[in-house]
Amino acid sequence: MKWLVEFFGSGIGKKLLMSLTGLFLIIFLVVHLVGNLQLLKSDGGEAFNIYARFMTSNPLIKTVSYGLYFFILLHAVLGLMIAWTNKKAKGGKYAVTASSPNTSWASKNMALLGTLILAFIFIHMGDFWWKMHNDQLPYVTYDDTMGPIKNLYARTAEAFANPVIVVGYVIGMIVLAFHLWHGFQSAFQTLGINHPKYSPLIKGAGKLYAILIPLAFAIIPVWFYLSQA
Amino acid sequence: MNLNSKIPSGPLASKWTQYKSSMPIVAPNNKRKLEVIVVGSGLAGAAAAASLGELGYAVKCFTFHDSPRRAHSIAAQGGINAAKNYANDGDSIHRLFYDTIKGGDYRAREANVHRLAECSVDIIDQCVAQGVPFAREYGGLLENRSFGGVQVSRTFYARGQTGQQLLIGAYQSLSRQIALGTVAMYNRHEMLDLVIVDGKARGIIARNLLTGELERHAAHTVVLATGGYGNVFYLSTNAMMCNVTAAWKSVRKGALMANPCFTQIHPTCIPVSGDYQSKLTLMSESLRNDGRVWVPKKAEDAAAIRTGIRKGSSIPEEDRDYFLERRYPAFGNLVPRDVASRAAKVECDKGHGVSPTGLAVYLDFSAAIERYGRSEANKQGLTDLKKEQIIALGEKVVSDKYGNLFEMYEKITGENPYKEPMKIYPAVHYTMGGLWVDYNLETNIPGLFALGECNFSDHGANRLGASALMQGLADGYFVIPYTLGTFLANEISTPKIKNDLPEFLEAEQKTRQLIDKLLSIKGNQSVESFHRRLGKIMWDNCGMSRTEEGLVKGRQMIRELRDEFYNDVFVPGDNNEYNPELEKAIRVADFLELGELMMLDALNRNESCGGHFREESSTPDGEAKRKDDEFAYVAAWAWDDNQPVLYKEPLVFENVELKTRSYK
Amino acid sequence: MNMKLNIKVWRQKDSKSQGGFETYQVNANEHMSFLEMLDVLNEDLVAQKKEPVAFEHDCREGICGTCSLVINGRPHGPNAGTTTCQLHMRFFKEGDTIVVEPYRAKAFPVLKDLVVDRSSFDRIIQAGGYISVNAGQAPDGNAIPIGKERASKAFEAAACIGCGACVAACPNGSAMLFTSAKVSHLGLLPQGEVEAERRVHDMVAQMDKEGFGMCSNVGACEAECPKEIKLDNIAYLNRAYYKSRFSGREA
Missing domain, CATH: 3.10.20.30 (Beta-grasp domain)
Known part of the structure; x- marks a missing residue:
């Protein structure tokens, strides 16, 4: 197993972990968004709350969610470690900084963007996940067979009535968009996928993803805020 | 001194094979105990260090660069010749041998050249195995092209970067030996003296260019692969740091310098644009396949171009003088390098030059562009095209063939060579002369070997295109690994040479004195300014065309310049630091002596052959006149501050008939 | 002017x-x-x-x-x-x-002043940037045909001049473009494929040891490379490294 330890100790090995955890988180974002979009259903939150109950009670999903927490932490911690090593490897700064052509701002600021996203995740989880998991939510009953379930919808609606939270959320999504703008295609390059025919497709898809997913996430709080105002 | 060339007996074609199988060799267990110093890491040096390391010798390799990959072999563009006959066009080892002897104007040794032609075949195999990405055809086999002075396609190439690819191949092999520990690499170390113990070359004094420390390195034998000395002209296509110092220090220790006046002037270089210019850039010889060389017929047109009133493209066809096609109808623009260069000089001297300095002729692709455009239109079945459309098609074809060269030209000059004819002028490119060596590549100092451009042996008075790479690699991969054994086989019981022998201490002391002297002059003129002035004296008096009067005067001027140098040079900084000005000062000091010897050699050789043109020895229509009865010898000089001594090695031609080169 | x-x-x-x-x-x-x-x-x-x-x-x-x-x-x-x-x-x-x-x-x-020490590049090459062939061992140059496209790809990677601009441009001081150019130049050729696994492992290890940073796919190296070496070499290196570590038998 020495070879495996050595592999993950190498620069490329660490980057592979970043790539794989990143891709996992990219998939997770879609799953999360599918759930969130149910907030927009005009059913008083029934679909959303049932979905939320399913996500917190299904044993398989629960297991996956522990993996998720681990991957988020791994991605973040490893990312910061890499940024630290890279900063040291650079040695010094140039007096004049000029951007090379075809390089994005995001690509050079992934650690900063990632740190902001991590902060967002903590606040976000404090707002919703913590309350859900620590029984701080009211209950609602839709159907006798299911019994009373936690009303996460009510908490969401309450939170999104607060302009500070809405603005914070939207900023968080903008940061996420920048992170994905580079991260999506970078993950493929790290995996070694670079092909004259397919890479333009991957890059295009990545940019589309980086705009559409955060945009869809951001629409929800804005819509809630406006519809409650 | 009797110069023994040690050419093996027997028929030409089997000399090398027979010699190889009968020469003394060193057993593997003894090789480990024998130390070899290789100075230089270009094609010859890196190849030699790598292959000697592979054989098991304990090698130390020195370069003044920060890495062995930087040597100037890297800049060779066109290609490397080899008698593979892959093109099935009648090539053979004998033909390559013959072309090289003839191209060198019958001033090279038959046996050496034949061996070179034999080794050429193995070089390609070796390089392919190393991963050199030569050009290939769609079928996956190696592609060839043709080069000046020959009638077959035998040039292997890797786009316009053949030298780079071959050097990287040798560098990789060298790196492998460094990793294996058989070669110890000394980067940023410059050889400043040769140490001779009991008549044999036993080590060098090297300066660590970062710290200035002088180091004494001892070995059983010393191999020099330190390149040519074209930079004696200041402006040349050589890299800025190319120098003669290692070879010259050996000359000062008794090695002979052979044919120092044989200099190759390459016809197609980008002309000088001003006094600040530091070096000249070569445009590949391949351009003369399609470019036509001309100057305006009328001197007033040329004057108008020089002042910028007119442009080359505005001179009508009938007012253009395609002087190569006019003077040499048979070969036209593809005459050998020496002939093309002189012809350009003649036109410029008559006042027909086209750059502000008056020293440039045109290399024009407009005819080729139109011709290719028409044939391309034909191929695509296009008719009724406007002239611009045909030209656009032609430019595309020309760009496919020469695109990178055109780009380089535009980068440097800021002019678009598709629209305006290129301006070119001859420049110093290669030096055929060098340390005298015998068939074993050993100089007259036992144990001192010289390889590649550093020696004089294979190109006679003129080198053919794509032959320099061939010689460097042949010497390094396939000659020295054998011939070094002829010396070392007698040294197996010689213990490790100690570097604190009195000879080492004395050489170190002398080198230190020289450095102290240069630093202590504290005069008023920069090293660069002396070098520039030396270059001008060399170019004016020992350049493309030489006269007795000029050479005598030139020699005197150099002596005066040397005195001035030692009285008034200013070398800033100290010895114990990274000091490029001091490095340059030492090199220029040696050039100041070499330059004098070149004048003397050119003066002695009162004939015209290859790159050496004496106006006194020419035909009424200005062509070169060789004098085989008087000068069919190698002029090997022993240096002496007052009067260098000439030794002659007669050249015997048993397998080729001496003919006058004619390209008319 | x-x-x-x-x-x-x-x-x-x-x-x-x-x-x-x-x-x-x-x-x-x-x-x-x-x-x-x-x-x-x-x-x-x-x-x-x-x-x-x-x-x-x-x-x-x-x-x-x-x-x-x-x-x-x-x-x-x-x-x-x-x-x-x-x-x-x-x-x-x-x-x-x-x-x-x-x-x-x-x-x-x-x-000193503008002069930097780039010998770390030499050590990366010494770690494995070569094909192990001694002078005299080679078969005929045409013994193994190599497709034109593959040969030109190898050439384009081999065009690297080792100047270090890639490292200088990289915000992470990474030498991935340099290393990958050599790995793909040699790995693409049948002659170099033989020892590809060991080569890529040893070169990457040396690169890390020299203190170069990790690649975050910024692309500044490609943009500043005077020989226009392409980023796909880095993807090639990544692939070759995974292959060497996971499918190769050598630990």
């Missing part, structure tokens, strides 16, 4: 000393190369009995890889596919202030 320029250049006595910027006035002209402009500056300094600015250069035709310099924040200056020695002054104008700095990377320590 003549032009007066202000050259703000990094001066540092040796690797142990602290460095700083000095500004000099230089009279240049548009036909000069950038290095010839520095020659003029140095001639001026020598005339004033001052120490000239140390910078490395040799072939001055864009192939040896000796010249370096970060000019106004860009390795080898503003033009694509150009080394410093091929950069000409017509791309600057009268009165410009040009900032000239040495390459910055931990694995390229500054030796």
Whole structure:
């Protein structure tokens, strides 16, 4: 197993972990968004709350969610470690900084963007996940067979009535968009996928993803805020 | 001194094979105990260090660069010749041998050249195995092209970067030996003296260019692969740091310098644009396949171009003088390098030059562009095209063939060579002369070997295109690994040479004195300014065309310049630091002596052959006149501050008939 | 056309000393190369009995890889596919202030002024950037056909001149473009495929050991490379490394 330890100790090995955890988180974002979009259903939150109950009670999903927490932490911690090593490897700064052509701002600021996203995740989880998991939510009953379930919808609606939270959320999504703008295609390059025919497709898809997913996430709080105002 | 060339007996074609199988060799267990110093890491040096390391010798390799990959072999563009006959066009080892002897104007040794032609075949195999990405055809086999002075396609190439690819191949092999520990690499170390113990070359004094420390390195034998000395002209296509110092220090220790006046002037270089210019850039010889060389017929047109009133493209066809096609109808623009260069000089001297300095002729692709455009239109079945459309098609074809060269030209000059004819002028490119060596590549100092451009042996008075790479690699991969054994086989019981022998201490002391002297002059003129002035004296008096009067005067001027140098040079900084000005000062000091010897050699050789043109020895229509009865010898000089001594090695031609080169 | 320029250049006595910027006035002209402009500056300094600015250069035709310099924040200056020695002054104008700095990377320590130590690149090659063939062992050059496309891809990777601009441009000081160019040059050829697994492992290990950073796919290396070596070489290296570690039998 020495070879495996050595592999993950190498620069490329660490980057592979970043790539794989990143891709996992990219998939997770879609799953999360599918759930969130149910907030927009005009059913008083029934679909959303049932979905939320399913996500917190299904044993398989629960297991996956522990993996998720681990991957988020791994991605973040490893990312910061890499940024630290890279900063040291650079040695010094140039007096004049000029951007090379075809390089994005995001690509050079992934650690900063990632740190902001991590902060967002903590606040976000404090707002919703913590309350859900620590029984701080009211209950609602839709159907006798299911019994009373936690009303996460009510908490969401309450939170999104607060302009500070809405603005914070939207900023968080903008940061996420920048992170994905580079991260999506970078993950493929790290995996070694670079092909004259397919890479333009991957890059295009990545940019589309980086705009559409955060945009869809951001629409929800804005819509809630406006519809409650 | 009797110069023994040690050419093996027997028929030409089997000399090398027979010699190889009968020469003394060193057993593997003894090789480990024998130390070899290789100075230089270009094609010859890196190849030699790598292959000697592979054989098991304990090698130390020195370069003044920060890495062995930087040597100037890297800049060779066109290609490397080899008698593979892959093109099935009648090539053979004998033909390559013959072309090289003839191209060198019958001033090279038959046996050496034949061996070179034999080794050429193995070089390609070796390089392919190393991963050199030569050009290939769609079928996956190696592609060839043709080069000046020959009638077959035998040039292997890797786009316009053949030298780079071959050097990287040798560098990789060298790196492998460094990793294996058989070669110890000394980067940023410059050889400043040769140490001779009991008549044999036993080590060098090297300066660590970062710290200035002088180091004494001892070995059983010393191999020099330190390149040519074209930079004696200041402006040349050589890299800025190319120098003669290692070879010259050996000359000062008794090695002979052979044919120092044989200099190759390459016809197609980008002309000088001003006094600040530091070096000249070569445009590949391949351009003369399609470019036509001309100057305006009328001197007033040329004057108008020089002042910028007119442009080359505005001179009508009938007012253009395609002087190569006019003077040499048979070969036209593809005459050998020496002939093309002189012809350009003649036109410029008559006042027909086209750059502000008056020293440039045109290399024009407009005819080729139109011709290719028409044939391309034909191929695509296009008719009724406007002239611009045909030209656009032609430019595309020309760009496919020469695109990178055109780009380089535009980068440097800021002019678009598709629209305006290129301006070119001859420049110093290669030096055929060098340390005298015998068939074993050993100089007259036992144990001192010289390889590649550093020696004089294979190109006679003129080198053919794509032959320099061939010689460097042949010497390094396939000659020295054998011939070094002829010396070392007698040294197996010689213990490790100690570097604190009195000879080492004395050489170190002398080198230190020289450095102290240069630093202590504290005069008023920069090293660069002396070098520039030396270059001008060399170019004016020992350049493309030489006269007795000029050479005598030139020699005197150099002596005066040397005195001035030692009285008034200013070398800033100290010895114990990274000091490029001091490095340059030492090199220029040696050039100041070499330059004098070149004048003397050119003066002695009162004939015209290859790159050496004496106006006194020419035909009424200005062509070169060789004098085989008087000068069919190698002029090997022993240096002496007052009067260098000439030794002659007669050249015997048993397998080729001496003919006058004619390209008319 | 003549032009007066202000050259703000990094001066540092040796690797142990602290460095700083000095500004000099230089009279240049548009036909000069950038290095010839520095020659003029140095001639001026020598005339004033001052120490000239140390910078490395040799072939001055864009192939040896000796010249370096970060000019106004860009390795080898503003033009694509150009080394410093091929950069000409017509791309600057009268009165410009040009900032000239040495390459910055931990694995390229500054030796003096603008000169850096790039021997780490040599050690990466020594770790495995070669094909193990001794002189005399080779079969005929045409014994193994190599497709034209593959040969040209190998050539394009082999065009690297080892100048280090990729490392200088990379915000992480990573040598992935350099290393990957050699790995793909040799790995793409049948002759080099034989020892590909060991080569890629050893070269990557050496690269990490030298203190180069990790690649975050910024692409500045590709943009600044004077020989326009492509990023797909890095993807190739990544693939080759995974293959070597996971499917190779050697631990």
